[in-house]
Amino acid sequence: MKEKHYTLTRGEMAVMQVLWDMPTGGTIREILEKYPSAQPVDEQEEGADSAASSAEPIKAPAYTTMATFLKILTNKGFVTSRRGETGKARIFSCVITRAMYSKQMMQELKGGLFGGSFKRMVNFFVREEELTLEELQELLEFIEDDFQNNQSSVE
Numbered sequence: 001m002k003e004k005h006y007t008l009t010r011g012e013m014a015v016m017q018v019l020w021d022m023p024t025g026g027t028i029r030e031i032l033e034k035y036p037s038a039q040p041v042d043e044q045e046e047g048a049d050s051a052a053s054s055a056e057p058i059k060a061p062a063y064t065t066m067a068t069f070l071k072i073l074t075n076k077g078f079v080t081s082r083r084g085e086t087g088k089a090r091i092f093s094c095v096i097t098r099a100m101y102s103k104q105m106m107q108e109l110k111g112g113l114f115g116g117s118f119k120r121m122v123n124f125f126v127r128e129e130e131l132t133l134e135e136l137q138e139l140l141e142f143i144e145d146d147f148q149n150n151q152s153s154v155e
Contacts, residue, residue, distance in 0.1 A: 005104055006076040011061070015069045016078060016094070016101070025093025027084060028066050035060040 008016060018034050019025070026034070037060055061069065070092050073079040078101075081090040114121040126136070 005108070006078070007105075007108075008078070008101070012069060012073055012076075012078075015066070015073065016098075019079065019092065019094050020098045022093075025091045027089040027091055028063060028070065029089070031070075031092065032060050032063065032066055035066075 014035070015031065018031050018036070022031070022034065060066075070079055070081070074081060074092075078094065078096050079092050080095050081092045084091045110116060110118060110121045114124065131139070
């Protein structure tokens with residue numbers, strides 16, 4: 001039987017980003033404390049995108065909303081919880097790592113939009129991102145270094 005993979009919603013992803021940065025996990029209150037809250041922009045930065053700067057600041061969800069997110073993430077298999085040492089508060093931690101989720105999403109993206117072709121997927125991103133020759137060279141050097149490191153570890 002094929003394992004079921006879930007996709008994270010935007011809200012779930014925001015919670016997972018916080019949890020991925022908390023290796024030992026945390027209570028709902030601790031997660032809320034680490035939740036990124038954007039500060040309102042007093043002055044528009046030079047060259048900043050006007051649409052992005054006029055967007056609403058990110059607000060941490062309410063305690064009950066966070067509890068709901070964590071329940072959903074637990075049901076999806078992304079998060080687990082255990083009783084804290086003090087007894088009452090539950091400590092939530094990740095079951096799936098950021099790297100595992102990234103790999104899963106890239107595999108689905110490659111298979112779904114690019115017919116399973118890694119070359120077509122990379123070509124798409126190179127064109128869409130309008131990489132400069134210098135950026136392409138850096139990318140090639142990174143790939144070569146990684147390839148050489150993997151080859152030497154096999155020998």
